[in-house]
Amino acid sequence: MAKLRGRGIAAICYPTGMNLGGDPSQTVIIAQPDGTFVVNVASVELGQGLRTVLAQIAAEAIGASIEDIEVRFGDTQLAPHDTGTFASRTTHRMGNAIIKAGQEVRQILLDVASKILEVSPQDLEIRNGKIWVRGVPDKFISVREVASQAQFVYNIPVVGKGHYVKPKSIVDPETGESDPHSTMAHGCVVADVEVDTETGEVTVLRLFTVYEVGRAVNPKLVEGQIIGGAVMGLGAALRETVYPRYPQIIHQTTSFREYVLPTAGDVPKIIYKIVESPTPTGPYGAKGVGEMVANGIAPAIVNAVYDAIGVQITELPITPEKVLKALSEKGKSK
């Protein structure tokens, strides 16, 4: 009996947004009386940090300070139609819509500031909550002041609207010819494992992961996705299924007693790197990252076990039972 080590790799791609397109996102940005901004979206905050990412994109597009942006989400009465928060589509689709809406707001602010400062809008710069005449950055007027004066002095509504859709690609049913995705993100995972040949237990020692995300709008949130995705992939690789005797329905899991998720103690060392290759289709170059980070982990781990024991197990999850069976069949065939 021994502890065998192995290394496995997986290279992956991830098509951002809904397959074949045709999935619009829309938004409206409205200035409040105090000159702050509300961004209305029907996207949903699921814990992924959408409010933060979308606020960053809105602040960048408007030239406002991030503190002056509030993203209101998940309400069909407040926000125009959005297809939904899935398919790693929100940063990309809604981000693009917000840039368009933010640019409308920015133009209104520049027009109003040009009246206040009595200069042409082309001579103005706007950034980070301030507007100033080009070349004279210390003599600025705040975006809040301008957005407020627009409403109270100049009789101008400060509202921006944005829409984004990748037009639906129709498939040729004879060949599958189509343009299914807006952009591909890429990733590569290297897994180091140790297999206990007595118990069949697989221990993941290390995960090296590299993800190309177009642009990391918020690297901290990308990191959150990378760690969470790795843990989800780890569970899928080694433990999780609702039907342990699939396709039979016996022993269907009904609670966390039988369905044992990885917990903090199971998480291996995760060494990661974020790479940027901005896409012209994305907001500031961003692609979708939320799902890709779960996809390469299981194949890298299974390939590492293949490397360690010389048998490729093809059905997930690779439980100790399956590992021992694989080892015993290999022993017989020798």
Next chain:
Amino acid sequence: MSEQFSIVGKPIMNAQLLGHVTGSTQYVDEISFPGMLWMKAVRSPVPRGKIRRIDTSKAEKLPGVVRIITAKDVPNNIHVNMAAIGIGPPDEPVLPEDEVNYKGEAICLVVAKDEETAAKAAEMVEVEIEELPPVLDMEEALKPSAPVIKKWGMNAFIFGSGMDGATRPGRPGRPLFLVKRGEVEIALKQADYVVEGSYLIPPIEHAPIEPHVCVAKPEPGQRLTIYTTTQAPYFVRDNVATILNIPPSNIRVVAPAVGGGFGGKVDPEFEMQVAVAAMCVGRPVKWRWTREEEFTISTTRPAVKIEFQDALSKDGLILGRKARLLHDSGAYTRTSPYGVIKATVNLSGPYYIPNVHYEGYCVYTNRQPSSAMRGYGVFEFSYAVELQMERDAKKLGIDSWEFRFKNAYRNGQVSATGKLIDDAYLIEVMKEAVALAGVSLPNHLLQMSSWG
């Protein structure tokens, strides 16, 4: 990058974080209204059967029970949740009329003054079901001898006829989605090696911390507000409108902070029942799924089986690939045709394969419906493709990295679906991974690029 950003690219703190860690974030379960009622379902004990009798008389007499909702209370009792993107035909009842198609399918709903009373009454409803042999295995389901569980006469979705949201209507369809490019049979004949592989991913649970919770509140003028744990408020709005036969604009859907979704909250899979109940009783109704219902009723990742036949040249190129993908949709369509297409068009993975023939089948079984889960379609093909790549490399006696570098798609090549590839970046990513993991690769690989 010469572009300078003020706030894009900054690692600022998640705006929700303080609320989450201090317990002040408001979730659906914290929403309640005066006079609000609670709901529980009476569920099928068998995977397939004919409903012979539903007797609610004893349950109705339990003090605190307000109403028991059955199929006849549903104004329009059939839907498919991707109707908005052209997927059909509708095949799922809100409550079944005469047959059940998976273990746990809701047969009727008990509305009562509190959750305990609703649960107790649900156990008192007598349901008589004539059990029928279930279809559970995808390969069996596709055989002509299998019991047929779909009204159109086979246990597979019909692609190509316009009902898949991907093609134009008016053609005869076929029970598979096809991707064809080049001449795969010639490639297989000319190959130095043909390597086969078959891979299976079983159903996996999303396991969000927050189970499904929904409150529907009738408003004056045939209007309705629905507070729910959804990832797609407009899907909910449109499906509920279809079921209730009222204009979508009469319905307001609110998703406050949702406690994790991972794809498991994309399907409107329980809001319709709560909406029907609330409209029937004219009072707010809350339905809160148990963890057991999360496992046994809510969607799972589909089981997906992918078989490959790769045509390889001895110098390490993939000349062609033949693939067959089976996707276990469970009892109803939900988002499955979409998932099948998303996986089937990508069965080359991030590699260039000039000759391909890919078939994707959306198969129905007597199992809880499957649907989206993190990386839907992509998780599945990535798994199968990367295991097959390893198998191919072993057969060729080529290093795993070298095999992937050689076959990685390049900008300017054409994908399996005929799309010009213009955002390839895999080789660069693999070089980063090699550096990160301390692997030393020969120079001829490190000199490769996605642009040559």
